[in-house]
Amino acid sequence: MGAVKSKRVPRAVREQQMMDAAVLTFARRGYRAASMDEIAEVAGVSKPLVYLYLNSKDELFSAVIRRESEALVAAVTAAVEPGAPADRQLWSGLKGFFAHTTENPDGWAVLHQQARTQGEPFAREVAAMRAEIMTFVTALIGAAAKEAGCDGELADREVSALAHALVGAAESLAEWVNTGTDEGTSGERERPAPRDTAATLMNFAWAGLGRLIGGGRWSPEG
Template sequence: MGAVKSKRVPRAVRERQMLDAAVLTFARRGYRAASMDEIAEVAGVSKPLVYLYLNSKEDLFSTVIRRESEALVAAVTAAVEPGGTADRQLWSGLEGFFAHTAEHPDGWAVLHQQARTHGEPFAHQVAAMRTEIVAFVTELLGAAAKEAGCVGELAEREVAGLAHALVGAAESLAEWANVRTDEGASGEREHPSAKDTAATMMNFAWTGLGRLTGGERWAPGGLAVDREGRSAARG
């Protein structure tokens, strides 16, 4: 009786398995401590196969950064509600960002913690991703300024700076949300939801600290809730 041949795994599937293993290993071990032996073991393949498909450790890390960056940008842009008001578009984009980083914590750790700390070309790749997201947020804030009738100096000089500040705050908040845990009704430790984290960001960025400390809260639909829980349409 002849030997049974094992089914050949398509190259694309095998590469995805290796990249998934690399994301997990780089996130948990760090770039310098991670080894190609460990990545191959997690992927269930031989180390020579990893080198054959993805070349060196540096090339592998670069490929991981590119894949995770593209996935994050795609998640944010796809989440934005087309045709919505400026605050609804920003809200939905933030929720998409926080949902993606919560669902892919290892990928986010590689981008936010590992890639930025190991110099070129890795830091440059992350900076390029961030520039793309900042440009997208700049468009949203520019639309918000026009929607509010604010033209001229704010639209020309400050919108880009506000976009940088907002993206930086969202990145920091994503890090906090992925680390923080709250105790749910079942007694299990839970991370805050993407919706709750996006609401926190909107309260900070859209409502503003002054109004926020006065009891107002942002809510979908553009309502501000005061200290006594009353809702009033935004002016």
């Protein structure tokens, strides 16, 4: 009897296996230190096959950034409750964000720690993802102001600034959750659930945002 032939893995499946291996390697080794040899080993394929499918380390890194960016944006937008009040939409979007970044810590590390610090074109890829999320959050805050009847009192510039502050806070919290440690302390701490992290940010941001939308403003004059 002839030898049994192994089942041929479809190209799309093989590419995803290599991309998964690349995400893990880039996240844990860093872009500069990661090698195509190591990525091939983690994926269980030959180095020439990685080059055949994904061309170069730079192109592979760009492909990883695009895939992880698309997955993050999709997770946030899919989590939002359509037709719900603005605060519920923001709450559900934050839960989706923190759930995704908690479940995919390597992907988040690639986007937040690696891609943003490696210059062009990688930083531009991440900036495009952030701009998409920023537009989404800006629309939610604008909708909240409109619901409260004060959309004319919050200028577009102020709404945009609030969106940038909120997205930046969410990114910082995601980093804090995924590192599992606090500065100035030793040892790991218990990581909060995505729902709890989202509630923390809503309590911090929406209490002030809700007051602002309701007409209350802080003044340095008191």
